[in-house]
Amino acid sequence: MTIHFDALAVGEAIPAASYQLTRDRLVRYAGASGDFNPIHWNPRVATDVGLPDVIAHGMLTMATASRAVTDWVGDPAAVLEYSVRFTRTVAVPDDGVGALLEVTGVIGALDPDARTARVDLTVKAAGVTVLGKARVVVQL
Amino acid sequence: MALDQSFVGRTFSPVEPYVVGIEKIREFASAIGDDNPISHSTEAAASAGHGGLVASPTFAIAAVARAQDAVVFDPALGLDFSRVVHGDQRFVHHRPIIAGDVLTCSVTVDSIRALGSNDVLTLRAELTLADGTPVTTAVSSLVARGTA
Numbered sequence: 001m002t003i004h005f006d007a008l009a010v011g012e013a014i015p016a017a018s019y020q021l022t023r024d025r026l027v028r029y030a031g032a033s034g035d036f037n038p039i040h041w042n043p044r045v046a047t048d049v050g051l052p053d054v055i056a057h058g059m060l061t062m063a064t065a066s067r068a069v070t071d072w073v074g075d076p077a078a079v080l081e082y083s084v085r086f087t088r089t090v091a092v093p094d095d096g097v098g099a100l101l102e103v104t105g106v107i108g109a110l111d112p113d114a115r116t117a118r119v120d121l122t123v124k125a126a127g128v129t130v131l132g133k134a135r136v137v138v139q140l
Numbered sequence: 141m142a143l144d145q146s147f148v149g150r151t152f153s154p155v156e157p158y159v160v161g162i163e164k165i166r167e168f169a170s171a172i173g174d175d176n177p178i179s180h181s182t183e184a185a186a187s188a189g190h191g192g193l194v195a196s197p198t199f200a201i202a203a204v205a206r207a208q209d210a211v212v213f214d215p216a217l218g219l220d221f222s223r224v225v226h227g228d229q230r231f232v233h234h235r236p237i238i239a240g241d242v243l244t245c246s247v248t249v250d251s252i253r254a255l256g257s258n259d260v261l262t263l264r265a266e267l268t269l270a271d272g273t274p275v276t277t278a279v280s281s282l283v284a285r286g287t288a
Binding site for chain 2: 033
């Protein structure tokens with residue numbers, strides 16, 4: 001998709017997206033990122049420390065949410081800044097379905113000189129917001 | 141146990157740089173379900189004007205986490221890692237991470253604060269090329285629950 005910077009307006013939505021997080025994805029992410037904390041793949045350890053179930057890596061939730069923006073702009077190199085607050089865990093049950101991440105985004109700011117846009121993301125699982133202050137600055 | 145405040149301001153530089161591999165970029169993108177050709181096909185990356193496969197926006201965490209381990213597992217810091225959760229994360233990319241990059245990662249302890257009964261440790265990682273070119277700044281806050 002070609003985005004015309006001058007046609008964008010603050011408050012405009014980017015295309016919404018949803019992503020399924022399943023146990024196999026958590027295992028793949030553990031290997032890809034090097035984060036082998038067992039609360040992300042071992043239900044015995046997760047429940048021992050008081051979690052309801054195995055939970056997704058916060059960084060996997062962050063990474064997955066960024067796809068809504070990179071799919072919109074087309075190029076991962078366009079991302080100049082990305083920040084989130086991890087506000088709630090995302091439990092990923094071993095039921096073949098897992099958890100659904102629903103990502104929406106609106107343009108929060110535009111810088112016509114730098115030709116950058118700040119996209120403010122809302123990321124929910126089971127209807128509850130799981131990332132706070134999720135903001136992506138992209139070069140357009 | 142309270143964290144050792146003398147760590148604030150200290151910078152840790154690892155000896156071995158992180159070498160960004162083509163297959164690691166592909167593996168990371170696949171793991172997050174991202175099939176963007178610029179992270180999978182050298183040809184597509186070149187067509188988009190890049191010198192190699194472009195890493196996903198949060199790929200830097202792989203290099204950063206390895207360097208952070210030197211700090212968070214230093215027994216003198218006094219951090220009980222079993223109580224740690226990730227509080228927030230920020231990346232500033234001065235340029236994209238490209239396959240073949242050899243990244244030096246230094247980690248600085250920006251702050252240690254008590255917030256209620258928790259300790260909040262803020263770490264700033266600077267990824268640079270060998271010639272000093274800045275690549276990515278990554279700021280992580282780690283929350284140790286009930287340790288303050």
